[in-house]
């Protein structure tokens with residue numbers, strides 16, 4: 001079974017992040033860039049599927065600037081077999097639709113039974129790339145999985161929803177997205193880190209994916225961020241001193257705020 005794992009490099013959500021004033025895209029130059037957290041679970045799940053099935057290859061695919069190679073390398077250190085990096089200045093500023101077209105173009109150059117991704121990225125957080133890929137490629141769509149089981153060419157997913165889960169089934173090939181409830185990602189071992197140095201990473205330009213430059217980038221995207229503002233700083237809280245009437249003061253405060 002051949003598996004492609006999608007990984008995205010994102011600004012570390014634990015540190016300050018911002019958009020660029022010049023074009024309202026994510027400021028990647030001044031951010032601490034890391035592997036999108038949810039994608040670690042996708043990598044782990046791909047490795048577990050390969051280990052359980054006993055054959056096939058795990059290919060890591062990322063669309064992003066040159067620095068995204070670090071993200072691919074981390075997945076190779078965890079145990080993936082090879083990487084594909086699509087990088088081209090023309091892709092900068094692409095929205096989800098344009099990004100999905102580029103990923104689908106790159107997938108067209110690979111042999112795969114399963115594409116597995118995180119359920120969302122921590123920067124764009126549009127949560128639609130896997131569904132768009134299933135639509136473009138015509139593969140089965142199984143999103144938001146918290147558990148996967150395989151029987152022949154059939155895959156069953158427990159799909160995480162508010163208040164519980166749904167069980168959905170489909171035939172391979174499938175595009176699957178996973179939440180962080182599905183497994184516990186492994187850390188790269190020393191051996192894995194050394195082996196990753198020799199694993200191949202194929203670099204593709206936009207033209208190699210078969211996608212026209214007129215379909216991607218800030219200029220050609222269907223949606224764009226037109227305005228943004230930083231979150232306002234937290235206001236100091238209001239302290240209520242209990243002088244025997246603390247409960248009354250608290251209720252008065254809540255009523256004043258129209259909270260009760």
Ligand SMILES: Cc1cc2nc3c(=O)[nH]c(=O)nc-3n(C[C@H](O)[C@H](O)[C@H](O)COP(=O)(O)OP(=O)(O)OC[C@H]3O[C@@H](n4cnc5c(N)ncnc54)[C@H](O)[C@@H]3O)c2cc1C
Nearest residue numbers: 006007063095096099117118120121124125126127128129
């Ligand atoms: C503040 C902000 C607002 C935005 N608003 C919009 C908007 O309203 N509409 C819109 O269309 N776009 C928007 N974007 C752009 C969006 O970030 C990009 O389209 C992005 O490449 C795809 O969206 P996502 O990462 O949020 O996808 P998601 O669907 O959240 O990502 C799910 C998974 O898909 C995979 N994946 C996503 N991107 C890549 C990639 N480049 N390479 C490999 N795998 C990938 C990862 O496994 C990821 O875990 C916005 C971006 C920002 C920063």
